[in-house]
Amino acid sequence: MFLALGIGGYFLLPIEPPGLVVILGLCVAFAAVVLSQPGIRLAFIALMIFMSGLGLAQWRNDRVAAPQIIDGSHSFSVEGTVEAVEPQDNGHVRILLDALKIKTLALEDTPQRVRITVRTDSHDVTAGDRVSLRAILSPPPDPVAPYAFDFARDSWFKRIGGVGFAVTDLAILERPTTRSLTNRVNGLRQYIAHRTTMRLDNRAGGIAAALLTGLRGYMAEDDVEAMRIAGLAHLLAISGLHLGLVASTAFFLIRLGAAAIPAIALRFDTRKAAAIMAWLVAFAYFWLAGATIPTQRAFLMISIVLLALLIGRQPISLRVVALSALLILIATPEALLSVSFQMSFAAVTALVAAYEVLAPKLAPWRRRAGFGKRTALYFLGVVLTTLIAEAAIAPFSAYHFNQLTSYGLIANLVAVPLMAFVVMPLGLLALLLMPFGGDGPVLDLMALPFPGF
Structure with missing residues (x-):
């Protein structure tokens, strides 16, 4: 908490503080921790962590x-x-360009990256291509209202120094024979999204592409707005629900396959092997989904949960949530200001806190329950998690978007089971079959719950 307060304090400052002042403050706080009496040492530790956040x-x-x-x-x-x-x-x-050469700008004045919208047919361009075009560029825009989303600050931390639109066709100068890992992953995301939309060829294709790759550009604006109003926008942000479903599906299928082979099931701990394989599957999906802040948070938590399974510890706790937040803030302090960080950690913290209280009370009843009661318990869990998550994110939704959802409970009661048992398992299967050309029928089944299919 104090690390986050220090980071937030830095961004609230009206001017840039001298670096020497921050370092001096951190040294003073550290000295106070070492020299102070035990009774007040915790206060100086909090101050030291606060100054560390400011310095980070x-x-x-x-x-x-x-x-x-x-x-x-x-x-x-x-x-x-x-x-x-x-x-x-x-x-x-919309393309993101780096390694720029801009005529009329000296090298020291050339931005690291620019984002340009190309209005002509440029669907054959892929990550790694060397291209040229003429574009109207301007600085990233400031907030449209006080305390609104600051696109300029977001672009600063992404090292995007200009945005604009092309006024000529895009010319591909060179296609590299070898591509970096990042370009390969981005190219793969683009290929999967394009293949998905070509197969489904309607609004359902845009939703499927967003769920599989995190690329929302294929979605119709009406669908994005409808999901936001219905309280289902969280289904489009690749986060804990998606990564958790992918990892748990992989874990279950691997354990099921291993259990079917007695020579393996009787000699090896299949749970640990399944946990390792599930982590690898989650890692692949993490990169495929774009490694956004919600995805980073979810992947860190899943990694810690699977590690806890490997060493026989309690996998779900508030310590896991705190450790995930700490690692993200150390690596990217600016994440604290993003709505995705605030809402995702608010929801997860509330859900885990409720789980720690309710799980011991419900466990005996669940063990004695039959199929009907287990089904009822599942839907009760969906209702409770929706209510808890909606209550946790409501203040952030009101602050950032000036609205609260009215249909979230009913919509999630229908959508979450479909995501858990139909959409994401079929999506994972489609990704596995895609290299062999067998993904088409699976994508058709995956898209059945989507509008426009």
């Missing part, structure tokens, strides 16, 4: 510093390497 945020801010476009909008001749491609539902393509 400042260090991160300096580390990502990169040139930006200044003085309004201008036309530039741009050459760069495609880092990511995201088609939009209106037919346009």
Whole structure:
């Protein structure tokens, strides 16, 4: 908590504090911890952690510093390497370029990255391609209202120094013979999303592509808005639900397969082997989904849970949540300001706290319950988790979006079981069959609950 307070304190400062002051404050706090009496030592430890958060945020801010476009909008001749491609539902393509060469800009004034919307047919461009075009670029925009989303700050930490749109066709100068791992992953995401939308060829394809790859550009704006109003927007953000379903499905199938082979089941601990394989599957899906902040949080928690299974410890606890938050804030302090971090950790903290209280009380009843009572208990769990999560994220939803959902309970009562037992298991199966060309019928089944199918 005090680390987060220090990070938040840095971003609230009206001016950039001198680095020497932050270092001096941290040293003073450390000395106070060492020299103070036990009665007040905890207070100085809290102060030291607070100053550490302040220093982390400042260090991160300096580390990502990169040139930006200044003085309004201008036309530039741009050459760069495609880092990511995201088609939009209106037919346009938004590309992220790095390794830039911009005529009329000196090297020291050239941004690290720019994001450009291309309105002409550019669907054949992939991550790693070297391209050129002419574009109107401007600085990343400031918030449209006080305390609204700060696109300029978000772009700063992503080292995006300019945004704009192309005024000429995009020309592919070179397709590399070898691509970096990041470009390969981004290219694979683009391929899977394109293949999915070509198979389903309607609104359902956009939703399926978003669930499989995290790329929402294929979705119709009406569908995104409808899911947000219904309280189902969390299903589009690849997070704990999705990674948990993928990992648990892999864990179950691997244990089931191992149990069917007596030579393996009788000689080896299949639970530990299944946990390792499930982690590898979750890791692959983590990268495929874009490694966003909710995905990072979910993957860290799943990793700790699976590690706890391996060493025989309690897998779900508030310590796991706190450790996940700590690791994310140390690596990316700016994540504290993102709505995804705030809402995901608020929901998970509330759910885990409720689980620690309710699980021991429900466990004896669940062990004695038959199929009917177990089914009723499952739907009761869906209702409770929805109510708890909605209550936890309601203040953040009201603050960031100025609204609260009215249909969240009913919508989640229908959508979450479909996601758990139909959509995500079939999505995982489709990904596994895609290299062999057998994904088409599975994608058709996966899309049955989606609108427009």
